[in-house]
Amino acid sequence: MSDDKDDDLAGFRDFIEGDKLLRRASQPSKKHKRDGFEMFSFLELESKRLDKQHKILEESSYLLKNCDPFTTLNKELNKDILVTNIKLMNKLYKKDSPMMKSLEEVFKGLFGA
Amino acid sequence: MPLPLFRVVEILEVRRSSIWSKLVNAPIGKQPVVVDVRTARDMELEALELVDEYLEENNVRDFPYKLYVLTNLPQHPRLEVFKSWDDLPSFFKKKNRPLNMKENTLMAKVTLKQNSMENINFSEVQETLASYANKHKMLAKKQSYLDFLKDISEGLGG
Numbered sequence: 295m296s297d298d299k300d301d302d303l304a305g306f307r308d309f310i311e312g313d314k315l316l317r318r319a320s321q322p323s324k325k326h327k328r329d330g331f332e333m334f335s336f337l338e339l340e341s342k343r344l345d346k347q348h349k350i351l352e353e354s355s356y357l358l359k360n361c362d363p364f365t366t367l368n369k370e371l372n373k374d375i376l377v378t379n380i381k382l383m384n385k386l387y388k389k390d391s392p393m394m395k396s397l398e399e400v401f402k403g404l405f406g407a
Numbered sequence: 408m409p410l411p412l413f414r415v416v417e418i419l420e421v422r423r424s425s426i427w428s429k430l431v432n433a434p435i436g437k438q439p440v441v442v443d444v445r446t447a448r449d450m451e452l453e454a455l456e457l458v459d460e461y462l463e464e465n466n467v468r469d470f471p472y473k474l475y476v477l478t479n480l481p482q483h484p485r486l487e488v489f490k491s492w493d494d495l496p497s498f499f500k501k502k503n504r505p506l507n508m509k510e511n512t513l514m515a516k517v518t519l520k521q522n523s524m525e526n527i528n529f530s531e532v533q534e535t536l537a538s539y540a541n542k543h544k545m546l547a548k549k550q551s552y553l554d555f556l557k558d559i560s561e562g563l564g565g
Binding site for chain 2: 332333334336337338339340344345347348351352358359362364367368371372375379381382385386
């Protein structure tokens with residue numbers, strides 16, 4: 295039976311095999327497909343990257359220039375430092391503070407009671 | 408506009424005129440450019456200085472695409488140096504080939520964005536960012552001083 299089939303295909307075999315080869319050649323290779331996708335996604339990412347850069351450089355820099363919280367924060371910090379310093383000084387100059395006790399000991403050692 | 412892929416400029420001769428003529432023709436800022444000075448061997452530092460001088464004197468803007476330098480030297484105060492091709496950002500390492508329709512449309516969009524970047528006053532932006540950074544560094548210093556005072560105060564109790 296299989297011999298009969300082979301006989302029927304005689305003369306056509308080259309054509310069929312050639313067609314197969316042709317089909318294989320015309321199909322883009324997997325590598326080429328992957329390259330295509332790679333390039334497309336690269337360009338998409340590049341477009342997004344440029345968008346982000348643009349946003350930082352134009353919008354954010356405008357905001358930083360015109361709405362900089364520095365002055366308010368600086369004022370608050372200066373005030374906090376001043377208040378904390380005053381509190382610290384008050385604590386340090388109390389009669390029973392560790393610093394006063396230490397100083398008392400030093401003076402006692404140096405000049406006597 | 409060309410595809411934003413690495414363009415390599417090899418420095419074979421460490422002479423001001425030769426380096427400058429190569430850099431004049433390089434698409435700095437329009438494409439990520441890699442200046443390879445490794446071939447200069449003992450003269451790498453001189454080559455780097457000449458590249459830096461070119462950028463400084465001609466006020467070259469390496470933006471939105473940076474200029475990278477391949478060198479065996481460990482660092483440079485102003486240039487971004489890399490030891491080998493493998494150390495460079497892989498993002499721009501793609502094989503160049505003709506684009507298809509879809510990619511061309513996307514590339515046109517990218518080109519439009521690249522052009523709009525050129526309209527940004529970069530020196531003004533740099534100034535704003537630098538001033539913002541300096542001010543906030545100062546705030547950070549003050550805050551750490553305040554934390555230090557608070558620590559002492561808490562240590563004293565009461």
